[in-house]
Amino acid sequence: MQISTKGKYSVRAVLDIAQYSNGSPVPLAAISKREGISLQFLEQLFQQLRKGNVVNSVRGPHGGYVLAREPSAITIGEIVRLIEPPLYTSSCFSNDGAVENCRIGETCIGGAIWKQLAEHVDSFLDSITLADLANKSKPEVVYGLRIKSNRILADRGNGNDETAEPEKIQVA
Amino acid sequence: MQISTKGKYSVRAVLDIAQYSNGSPVPLAAISKREGISLQFLEQLFQQLRKGNVVNSVRGPHGGYVLAREPSAITIGEIVRLIEPPLYTSSCFSNDGAVENCRIGETCIGGAIWKQLAEHVDSFLDSITLADLANKSKPEVVYGLRIKSNRILADRGNGNDETAEPEKIQVA
DNA sequence: ATATACTTGACTTAAACGGTCGGGTATCTA
DNA sequence: TAGATACCCGACCGTTTAAGTCAAGTATAT
Secondary structure: OOOOHHHHHHHHHHHHHHHHOOOOOEOHHHHHHHHOOOHHHHHHHHHHHHHOOOEEEEOOOOOEEEEOOOHHHOEHHHHHHHHOOOOOOOOOOOOOOOOOOOOOHHHOHHHHHHHHHHHHHHHHHHOOEHHHHHOOOOHHHHOOOEEEOOOOOOOOOOOOOOOOOEEEOOOO | OOOOHHHHHHHHHHHHHHHHOOOOOEOHHHHHHHHOOOHHHHHHHHHHHHHOOOEEEEOOOOOEEEEOOOHHHOEHHHHHHHHOOOOOOOOOOOOOOOOOOOOOHHHOHHHHHHHHHHHHHHHHHHOOEHHHHHOOOOHHHHOOOEEEOOOOOOOOOOOOOOOOOEEEOOOO
16 A cells, blocks of 8 residues: 555645746646656646646646646645545455455445545545645644545535634644 | 555455454465465465464464454554555655655655555554454444544554544445 | 647556465374 | 474566656647
């Protein structure tokens, strides 16, 4: 169980836009330079991010990428799900769903764990928005991350739900 | 981000012992038959589980494996960590720790997320014990898993900490 | 026109995953 | 003291995936 560098890169790259764009498009070349990520690798990532409606592209000179929505409406979970394969696949066993000799049948215990774990992870990552990360000005956001609880996968439109109360996640 | 079948197999196999052993050792051949896992693959997994003090081995005829501790003192997280590489590696970037051009320096925001995510996952998996899973008799344990909150990596000895209050994790 | 910068798909390399093979070694039972 | 049982261990192997590159585009602002 491992978080891929692809996922980390994507979060960093999108965060880069959130921080360095003042409304105008940010070219990948700039992100590549700042973050030390190969330009062509970035291109590959941003195609998925664009299709996933996280960023929009602007072609031509002075082009680049802009956020598709405001930072507070883009969650980390959303980005990660676009880039990485899903954590949870089948009930008990993996992928092809072949070996289904689960003696407990439909109520398989083992399967329930992985499903709940996946939901747990998604819920956590969905609770963090780009805006939360972009605000360097608040140090307490960095350590002891201040997040909004139980925000489940923001509806792709423009959900300005500023209603949830902040919650403190303890760090070790 | 993916949970490997190795990890799933391990949990199933150890759970098998918890369910089918009445104190006497359970041979891998029996687990192999019941769970549909190759004997030689099981051997590979159980070597790590033994070194990690999850199971003990008994050699010779009527030998096999027994749990190293009582089921309530063995967590799923413990098993998974023995088999799988850790979720969290370095602060910002991965593995070799090479690319450390993190513009935010020590208080790197991106890094904090993955660290907290890893702690989140570990905490969740550590909150589930073999005993929780073995009790098929309680159906509510399977769906809407009843777990103990915030149990951090039971000390390898025999920690009979039955003090934590149960908590309901919502499913979907 | 031309430079900028996104778009796309194929390709490559190395590592990890899932799994096998073949020979051990300990120990119980007869 | 044989021999069967069953753990022990390291090497190996094929496939998939991750990470990253290459080459050849297309759209657009100046």
